[in-house]
Amino acid sequence: MxxxxxxxxxxxxxxxxxxxxxxxxxxxxxxxxxxxxxxxxxxxxxxxxxxxxxxxxxxxxxxxxxxxxxxxxxxxxxxxxxxxxxxxxxxxxxxxxxxxxxxxxxxxxxxxxxxxxxxxxxxxxxxxxxxxxxxxxxxxxxxxxxxxxxxxxxxxxxxxxxxxxxxxxxxxxxxxxxxxxxIPEEVSIEVRPSPTTPPGEYLPYAPLPGSDIPPMAAFGDGYRYHVTGLFHSESGMPIGKGEKAEHLLRRICQKVERRRAELVRTQVENCEDAELIIFSYGATARSALRASRNLRGRGYRVGFAKTSVIWPFPAEALREIAAGAHTVLVPEMNLGQLVLEVERALLCQCQVLSYSRVDGEMITPDEIERRVLEVLS
Amino acid sequence: MSYWQIRLAGEGGQGLILAGIILAEAAAIHEGKNAVQTQSYGPESRGGASKSEVIISDDEIDYPKVTVPDVLLVMTQVACDKYAKDIARGGVLIVDAGLVKRLPDIDAKVVASPITETAIACSGKAIVANIVALGLLVELTGVVSPGACEKAVLARVPPGTEQLNKKALEAGYALAKHAVPCQREGGR
Known part of the structure; x- marks a missing residue:
């Protein structure tokens, strides 16, 4: 440090x-x-x-x-x-x-x-x-x-x-x-995959064998290719409807879907024996953490969890975190958005409740504590 | 005391957000503590309510906002009327005597000092009233050491204004020595 x-x-x-x-x-x-x-x-x-x-x-x-x-x-x-x-x-x-x-x-x-x-x-x-x-x-x-x-x-x-x-x-x-x-002294920096084929053989949207991500040439490096917002073939030129179009859409979406597990970043405190877990994100997670610690201090079996990755939503991770809880409370500064995803993830597993605030002020630990106590009583 | 909640409130243009940043930096950078500074303000660059909050603690700070200020500085009557009731029992309320005329009846030490007037007297400029206020606050409460505060001020102010701000800070310290609580003593 x-x-x-x-x-x-x-x-x-x-x-x-x-x-x-x-x-x-x-x-x-x-x-x-x-x-x-x-x-x-x-x-x-x-x-x-x-x-x-x-x-x-x-x-x-x-x-x-x-x-x-x-x-x-x-x-x-x-x-x-x-x-x-x-x-x-x-x-x-x-x-x-x-x-x-x-x-x-x-x-x-x-x-x-x-x-x-x-x-x-x-x-x-x-x-x-x-x-x-x-x-x-x-x-x-x-x-x-x-x-x-x-x-x-x-x-x-x-x-x-x-x-x-x-x-x-x-x-x-x-x-x-x-x-x-x-400021961390060491950070890991990644770069985009770049082509190994010469310009004449380069297909800009053809993933390498075993990969789902095509290498990307930089304009100005001698690789001439076409970029479009139309559906396109591996050469980059527009195509019409059909199998190739479907293949492209599925491939680009699966780039993220297939990596769901590595795109999980959660913070968890006191959830093992918790009957109620406060699950949050962004600034609101700070109030949720304070509230959960205050309630723990008073003997309530309340846990805290937050996610740093909103999409893809860490459904699997949340199911494990909340395995023993009867309720998950989701405070957020909106009328209930991420709570919908929490409901989907925990369907049939436990009760999911929303806590909303939309007056332009941060949610306070106090109000979360009051809501938790209402639920637990 | 290891957990301080400090609120500086007034209107846009008085430099209270900067004063909060300097106070937090004095604690975080120069005294090795944890500090969080937040702010709330309107869309205007001058005028409109402005509030700067600082939490200083030896431990990790989770909830970043001030709920019950131990120290409250108010630079307008509106801010005084709005926030005086929030203050901790036995806390310190500091008001600019030239700008705040009606003082609240609260269980706190209330100090009314001519902050803006002092800024004009020592430098000819009302713009350093925030630094005078900072000096007064630090000297009255001991929340950070005067040395740490001075380092933080000099590191933040625009080049060429160091002497002006140092003078303003010292005027604030001196003001504290002459400050007489206006009402009954609070709890501390």
Missing amino acids: SGEVRFMQGNEACAEAAIRAGLSFFAGYPITPSTEIAESLADRLPRVGGTFIQMEDEIASMAAVIGASLTGAKAMTATSGPGFSLKQENIGYAALAEVPCVVVNVQRMGPSTGLPTSPAQGDVMQARWGTHGDHPIVVLSPSSVRETYDLTIWAFNISERLRVPVILLLDEIVAHMREKII
């Missing part, structure tokens, strides 16, 4: 970690409460040889990120609810064209312009299904500044390795909160 000690915001940690992960291109359109990410990168990225561009809007930012990634750059954008809505079309393009990219969405109260400076967790379903059609996506949600640092690096690694868009779903609390963190 001899790394550098810093006191920083979640947004700053995201920017720092992105550079550490190898970010070399950022395009964005600043929006509260994500602005500090763009602000930090406007200052820091050019100093390390990268490019920062403030685009005319969020749609163009997402397009620029895709273009940059196709040239081999690790690329990212950052936004909040209204901007995240605008980026959806191009997120779908990145999913189908298998272009690695990291999209940060710092959640604020919506819909629409909403409450621009107030926290929420209302974009859980949008992060999964915001763009149309079946598509692969990975969504990560941190609870602390240090976890923001770690998950940002992981987001790049997953995105590069699987060639999928990865959404880093922050909330206003974690994004603006400042905490002490020790």
Whole structure:
């Protein structure tokens, strides 16, 4: 533990970690409460040889990120609810064209312009299904500044390795909160698979034998190929409906599905003998942890669990964690979104209850404790 | 005391979010403790309610917000009226005497000091009122050492303003020495 000690915001940690992960291109359109990410990168990225561009809007930012990634750059954008809505079309393009990219969405109260400076967790379903059609996506949600640092690096690694868009779903609390963190000395950095065949033989969407991920050539390296939002053959050229189209859709979705087990990251405390488990994510997990510890201290058999990966949802892991519980309570700053997935995972296993707050304030440990005591009485 | 809850409240433009950051950094970086700073503010860059909260602890901090402040600094009447009731029994309420005229009847030590006036007197600028307030708060409560506070101030303020801010901080420390509690003593 001899790394550098810093006191920083979640947004700053995201920017720092992105550079550490190898970010070399950022395009964005600043929006509260994500602005500090763009602000930090406007200052820091050019100093390390990268490019920062403030685009005319969020749609163009997402397009620029895709273009940059196709040239081999690790690329990212950052936004909040209204901007995240605008980026959806191009997120779908990145999913189908298998272009690695990291999209940060710092959640604020919506819909629409909403409450621009107030926290929420209302974009859980949008992060999964915001763009149309079946598509692969990975969504990560941190609870602390240090976890923001770690998950940002992981987001790049997953995105590069699987060639999928990865959404880093922050909330206003974690994004603006400042905490002490020790910057890890060693981090593992991954890069996208690159082709070993010469340009003349390269098929841009043909996975290598035994793999489901095609090697990706960088534009400008002599590999000429076609990239499209239409369904395409292994050569990259458009195709019509039929078996090949189905094969492509199944392959890109299974890139994530087949790796569900390695995309599990949970934190669990006092769940072995718990009759009730408080399950949460993001900033709300901090209140859930406090509440569970307070209740344990008073002799209640209450456990705490949180997930850092929202999608794919860790259903299997949660079933094991909650094996002995009669109730799982899911506090979240929305009208009940991730709780739907918890219900699906624990169907017939135990009772699942939602605890919602949508007034733009963080859920407090007190109110979770009161709800738990109501359930246990 | 190993768990401090501190709330700084006023309006946008008074620099209270920065004051909170500096206080937290004094504890986290210069005294090796854990600290979390959060904030709440409106869409305006000046005016509108602004609140900065700091928790300082020897242990891990999970819930990051302040619920019952041990120390409450208020720089507007609105903030005083809104938050004074939250204060811990025997806590410390610090008000800018020039901006807050009606004091609450609470079970806490209430200190009314001319914070903004002192900032103008020592530097000609109201903009350093946040640093004067920080000095006053640190000297009154001992939540961090004056040395750690000074290091944190100098590390955060814009280059070229170090002397100005140091003067403001010292004016805050001096203000504490002359501060007389306005009401009955609280619990500590």
